[in-house]
Amino acid sequence: MRLSDRDRVLILAFGNVARGDDSLGIRFGECISNENVENVDVEMDYQLKIEMSADLLNYDKVVFVDASVSCREPFEFYKIEPDTSLGFTTHSMKPETLLTVCKSCFGKTPTETWILAIRGYNFDLADEISERALKNLSDALEFFRNNLVLKRRYEDGTEEKNYIDY
Amino acid sequence: MSAKSEKKIVINPVTRIEGHAKVTILLDDKGKVKHARLHVIEFRGFERFVQGRFYWEAPTIVQRLCGICPVSHHLCAAKATDVIVGAKKLTPTAEKMRRLMHYGQTLQSHALHFFHLCSPDLLFGFDAPVEQRNVIGVIKADPETAKKAVLLRKYGQEVIRFTAGKRIHGTGAIPGGINKNLSTEERDILAKDIDIILQWCIEALELCKKVVKSKLDFFLKFGAFDSNHLSIVREDGCLDLYDGLLRAKTADGKIICDKVKPEDYLDYIAEEVRPWSYMKFPFIRSLGKEKGWYRVGPLSRINNCDFIDTPIAEKERQELMSLTKGKPINASMAYHWARMIELVHSAEKIKELLSDPELQGTELITQGKRQKRGVAWIEAPRGTLFHHYEINDNDQIVLANLIVSTTNNNEPMNKVVEVLARDYLEGKSEKEITEGLLNHIEVGIRAYDPCLSCATHALGQMPLHVQLYDHNGALLDEAIR
Numbered sequence: 284m285r286l287s288d289r290d291r292v293l294i295l296a297f298g299n300v301a302r303g304d305d306s307l308g309i310r311f312g313e314c315i316s317n318e319n320v321e322n323v324d325v326e327m328d329y330q331l332k333i334e335m336s337a338d339l340l341n342y343d344k345v346v347f348v349d350a351s352v353s354c355r356e357p358f359e360f361y362k363i364e365p366d367t368s369l370g371f372t373t374h375s376m377k378p379e380t381l382l383t384v385c386k387s388c389f390g391k392t393p394t395e396t397w398i399l400a401i402r403g404y405n406f407d408l409a410d411e412i413s414e415r416a417l418k419n420l421s422d423a424l425e426f427f428r429n430n431l432v433l434k435r436r437y438e439d440g441t442e443e444k445n446y447i448d449y
Numbered sequence: 450m451s452a453k454s455e456k457k458i459v460i461n462p463v464t465r466i467e468g469h470a471k472v473t474i475l476l477d478d479k480g481k482v483k484h485a486r487l488h489v490i491e492f493r494g495f496e497r498f499v500q501g502r503f504y505w506e507a508p509t510i511v512q513r514l515c516g517i518c519p520v521s522h523h524l525c526a527a528k529a530t531d532v533i534v535g536a537k538k539l540t541p542t543a544e545k546m547r548r549l550m551h552y553g554q555t556l557q558s559h560a561l562h563f564f565h566l567c568s569p570d571l572l573f574g575f576d577a578p579v580e581q582r583n584v585i586g587v588i589k590a591d592p593e594t595a596k597k598a599v600l601l602r603k604y605g606q607e608v609i610r611f612t613a614g615k616r617i618h619g620t621g622a623i624p625g626g627i628n629k630n631l632s633t634e635e636r637d638i639l640a641k642d643i644d645i646i647l648q649w650c651i652e653a654l655e656l657c658k659k660v661v662k663s664k665l666d667f668f669l670k671f672g673a674f675d676s677n678h679l680s681i682v683r684e685d686g687c688l689d690l691y692d693g694l695l696r697a698k699t700a701d702g703k704i705i706c707d708k709v710k711p712e713d714y715l716d717y718i719a720e721e722v723r724p725w726s727y728m729k730f731p732f733i734r735s736l737g738k739e740k741g742w743y744r745v746g747p748l749s750r751i752n753n754c755d756f757i758d759t760p761i762a763e764k765e766r767q768e769l770m771s772l773t774k775g776k777p778i779n780a781s782m783a784y785h786w787a788r789m790i791e792l793v794h795s796a797e798k799i800k801e802l803l804s805d806p807e808l809q810g811t812e813l814i815t816q817g818k819r820q821k822r823g824v825a826w827i828e829a830p831r832g833t834l835f836h837h838y839e840i841n842d843n844d845q846i847v848l849a850n851l852i853v854s855t856t857n858n859n860e861p862m863n864k865v866v867e868v869l870a871r872d873y874l875e876g877k878s879e880k881e882i883t884e885g886l887l888n889h890i891e892v893g894i895r896a897y898d899p900c901l902s903c904a905t906h907a908l909g910q911m912p913l914h915v916q917l918y919d920h921n922g923a924l925l926d927e928a929i930r
Contacts, residue, residue, distance in 0.1 A: 300618075301498065301513035309617075327617050329519065333565055333584070334557070334602035380585070387588040388596040408498045 293342040293393075294325045295335065295378075298350055304403025304416040307350035311401065314424055331376045336385040345393045347378040348423075350416075351400035357419035358401045360426070365392060399423060458874065458882065472866055472890055480876040485867040487859075487894065488726050496849040504533050504823070504840045505624050507849075511836070512618060514851075517900050520554035520609055520619070521829035521854075524691075525836040527622035528825030532712075533840060535817025536625035542810030543626035548691050549802045550612035550621060551827070555690060556650070556795040557605025558830035559747075559788050562898045563653055564598035567785055570892045571660045576885025594656075597649045604639075604646050608799060611635040626814035633809060640803045647796040654765060654789040661786055669772070672781035672865040672893035675700035676742065677733065678749035679857065681828055684708070686755030688762075688794065690828040696753050697733055697743060702776045705733060711824045714835060720852065728859050731852055742860035745832030746897060747787035752777040759801070762794035781865050781896040788898070829854045831898050855899045865893035 296312025298305045309327050316325040326338065331347070339345055351359070365386050366379030376384070378398055386392045401423045403416045412420070458474040475483040495514050502510060507526040512519035524547055531539065539547075569582040572590065580586070588595040606616070613619025614629060621627055661668045677700065681693035695709035695717065709717055720729040721738050732741030743749070751770070757763040769786055772778060778787075802808060824837045832854035839848040855862075873889045874882060 299513055301510070329513075329517075329617060332602065332606075333561065334599050334606055337599055337603050383585060384588060384595075384599065387585070387592055388599055408494050 290322060290343040291341065292323045292344045292346070293339070294323060294346050294348060295331070295338075296325065296327045296348040297330050299329055301408060301410065303405040303407055303409040303411065304413055305350050305406050306412055307401040307403050307416055307420055308348045310412065310420055311348045311399070311423060311427075315427065318428075331378060331381050333376060333381070333384055336381050336388060339381070339385045339393055339396075340389055340391065342393050343395070345396045346399055347396070348399045348401070350403035350406075352403065352406070354400040354402050356402045356415075357422040358399060358426070360397060360399050363396050363398055399427070456879070458887070472894075474866070474870045474874060474890075476874065482867065482870045482875055485863070485870040486725060487862050487866050496851055499838075499846050499849045502846050503844050504530050504838060504846055505844075507836075507838060507846065508622055508624070509618060509620060511851075514853075515900060518554060518558060518829055518831070519617075520550055520613065521827060521834055522836075523613065523619060524551055524622055525825055525827040525829070525834050526838075527624065528692075528827060529823035529836040529838050530624035531626075532823035532825065533820050533838065534624045535819055536815040537817055539626055539815055540810065540812040541807045542630055543813055543815070544691075545802055545805060545808055546612055546627045546630060547622055549631070549799065549808065550609055551691050552795040552798045552802070553605045553608025553612065555605075555830050556608070556646075556792060556799065557602045559792040559795070560598055560601040560605065560650075560653070562830075563657065563785065563789060563792070564595065564601075566898070567892075567895055570888070570895070571657070571785070575889050575892050576883070579884060579888075582888070597652070601646060601649055601653075604642060608639060611639065623814070625816045628813065630810060630813065631808040636803055636808065639799070643796070643800045643803060647793070647800060650789075650793045650796040651761065654786075654793050657785055657789045661782065665772075668782040669778075669780045672869050672896065673779055674781075674861075674864050674868050675779050676744045676861055676864070677705060677736070678752045678777055679733070679743040679745050680750040680753045680833055681826055682750075682754050688750060688754040688757045688766075690750075690791070690795075692827070695826070695833075698753055698777055700777060700779055702752075705736065711826050711835075712822070714824060714826070714837070718835075718852070720856075726859070728856055729852075730859050731857050732860075743857070744861045745854055745857040746784060747791050747830075748778060748784045749832065750828060751787040751790060757790075757794055759794050759797035761797060762790050765790045765793065781861075781893055784896045784898070831855055831900055832857050853900075855897070858897045858899065862894055862897050862899060865896070866890055869893045 294312060294315055296308040298308035300306040300309050312325050312327040315323065324342070328335070363379050363382070365382040366377070378396065382392050382396060401416070402419050403413070405413045405416070456476045458476070459471060471488050472486065473488065474485045477483045495511075499507060499510055507530055508523050511522040511526045514522050527547070564587065565584040568587055569577075569584065573582050573586060609619065610616050611631060613621035621629060677697055679695065679697040681689065682696050683689040683693045694707070695714070696707045697705040699705060706717055717734055718731055719734045720731045722729055730738075730742065732738050733743060734741065751766055757766050769778070769783070769790065822839050824835070826833055826835050828834075834854050835850070835852040837848070837850040838846050841847050869890050873886055877886070
């Protein structure tokens with residue numbers, strides 16, 4: 284993912300914090316939200332919903348962040364395109380389907396969209412996250428900070444720029 | 450497979466509903482339906498999850514029960530904790546803010562269900578190709594309507610965000626009131642679009658009516674069966690989605706109970722457990738398990754109320770009720786029509802509230818004498834939702850009993866499966882039972898807009914899986930989509 288100074292980036296993180304490792308996306312979103320990353324907005328929700336297609340219009344690059352029951356450890360990061368195949372329910376949507384809705388209804392999509400899938404293991408009712416999932420979250424955050432953060436402004440006014448080409 | 454052997458049809462999972470459920474239909478050796486069941490195969494366990502938490506955490510924690518209607522749980526828990534903190538009457542600002550949040554939730558929930566979950570069936574036909582019968586098919590067929598549906602949802606979400614404070618884990622409602630009012634800036638943003646939102650809601654209702662009226666006889670008979678109806682209504686009989694007293698009517702409109710207060714619900718409602726489903730079966734005590742089950746949700750609310758206090762929705766209610774000369778309607782597909790009347794009502798209510806200066810009031814909280822027990826209800830988009838909490842001296846929850854809307858509709862959903870299996874599958878050979886025919890069963894279930902979710906949705910879930918068994922349990926055929 285190539286970022287430039289002008290790019291507006293959305294991190295769309297989702298999951299349920301009462302469902303053990305299903306909270307991985309939200310925990311990731313909260314961490315990034317607490318860092319002062321310029322050009323990056325963070326939205327969090329329980330799951331992807333069809334109206335979020337309208338939110339995507341405001342951004343050049345979008346990263347969907349979710350827990351995964353089956354991705355490679357510790358996480359996978361891959362580009363996606365609009366896809367008309369559906370999950371079994373359309374109360375919640377696949378990111379690829381959301382892009383299709385965005386394109387069909389509004390005539391455009393962000394220029395690039397990616398999925399950051401973080402491997403989880405326990406999705407039962409629980410406040411806690413499993414140790415293995417926590418390690419995966421840590422690796423995903425490190426990857427994001429090292430590779431995808433474009434510009435970070437510190438409280439003392441200094442800036443750190445990180446032009447990346449992933 | 451021999452035409453004279455018993456066969457079991459399994460639909461697993463049921464699609465375009467929220468959460469995991471499967472349907473089993475057992476046909477005997479003559480092809481007659483022996484039994485038809487909707488099984489809920491996900492265990493919630495949420496009532497135990499909240500035990501030990503402080504009562505003031507309940508309105509926030511219970512939102513995690515469901516990613517689809519967190520606002521309903523948030524508000525119902527807040528209402529129950531109002532009782533615990535002794536807040537007998539909220540300040541006008543607090544009650545109106547909560548109502549605004551609730552109408553926003555109802556608007557976006559009903560819009561989603563109509564446009565994206567049920568309209569593929571209504572617009573393309575129950576046995577249209579499965580690749581067309583979904584939200585993408587609707588968008589391809591009518592992108593402008595689909596866009597309006599997305600923007601209706603977005604508007605509802607904005608109402609929720611401005612009233613709940615944020616998009617997820619909102620804290621707008623707290624025991625005894627609210628923690629923020631609606632700023633004039635927020636009011637102006639919402640007011641700017643409410644007229645067009647109301648117009649789109651009316652268009653949705655007209656579209657629904659057009660489809661239903663085009664085959665009125667078919668829709669009134671499809672999945673129809675007599676039932677009791679239960680909902681809350683305002684003390685004067687008006688439709689009220691946020692607060693009121695419980696009313697139940699028989700299938701022909703006789704009052705079973707009326708003006709029941711929340712704290713007395715256990716005197717009127719009991720729950721039965723059956724071994725083949727994780728979801729309980731509520732019933733009206735005075736009528737017993739066999740005759741006491743009931744419907745809830747938009748259709749029951751329209752059937753039960755005496756009038757609606759917004760002009761367009763009231764006119765539409767009168768038109769719907771004229772189909773049965775004022776008697777309750779017992780057709781499952783009438784849920785869609787009733788749901789769209791509530792969509793319009795919600796938009797009318799939002800418009801009314803946005804012009805009320807009390808939303809900018811600053812008295813947000815009330816308190817009174819502390820109680821150990823708090824019971825409340827609310828009309829969630831899918832039907833009556835009950836929350837009951839008891840606390841100890843340390844303010845920790847020691848008992849939680851939640852009867853969620855879809856649980857109230859458990860027996861009716863089983864009934865609609867049975868009725869439709871008899872009407873559409875009985876006597877059919879294996880080859881004749883097509884995917885389109887099985888979708889008829891799902892159409893009946895979807896009319897109730899069930900939500901069986903615990904909001905878990907990690908990447909990698911299962912697609913639809915249909916299996917056909919013989920009477921010995923041997924798998925004869927299967928299909929995955």
